[in-house]
Amino acid sequence: MEKVSGESSAKVCEYLTFRLDREEYGIDILKVQEIRGYEPPTRIANAPSFIKGVVNLRGTIVPIVDMRLKFNCANAVYDAFTVVIILNLHQRIVGIVVDSVSDVMGLVPDQMRGAPDIDSIIDSDAIIGLGSLDDRMLILLDIEKLMSGLDMSLVAVT
Incomplete structure (x- = not known):
């Protein structure tokens, strides 16, 4: 618990913040396994365009979702700031490509x-x-619900 306004206490929720185009988003820090630099994944035939492919992460095959394409951002440019956030969602490992990670x-x-x-x-x-x-204004995402949506079907919610 952290003191707020010096007298009352409230539960602090921590969010990893990242940028997509001009917007800033936040996801529950407890869902984040690691942050990695972007490496082009192996493309999977007939996958939706926002699923860039898969990578081998220490023996685990991880699907990579480009959030910029998923959210219809104007331009998905891959540069030195582009990162992949590796998420652990319901025992499923998924990576999301974002423009940059800001902070917690x-x-x-x-x-x-x-x-x-x-x-x-x-x-x-x-x-x-x-x-x-x-x-600062953050759009707070329930990343598990987003990844388990009908168009994604990457995480089975129990």
Whole structure:
């Protein structure tokens, strides 16, 4: 527990923050296994375009999802900042390609707001809400729900 405003305590949730195009997103830090530099994966025939392929990670075959393509970002450029976040979701290892990783941010409930009710590419069930800290606004994702969506089917939710 961490003190907030000097007198009351609240549960701090930690999120790994990353960028896709001009937006900043956050995912539960407990779902993150590791962060790696981008290496082109082995392409799988007939896979959706946002599934870039697979990599061999210490003997485990890991599907790689390019979140920029999944979220219809204007341009997916692979450069020195491009990273793969390796996630451990329901005993399934999945990698997601993002533009860059920012930091780990702790948010208390007062800093989180519900997701706006708008149509978007992201399944609304996969958006936990919006987090704000100073002048930063994060889109908080439930990465397990996102990876278990009908178009992804990468994680079986039990």
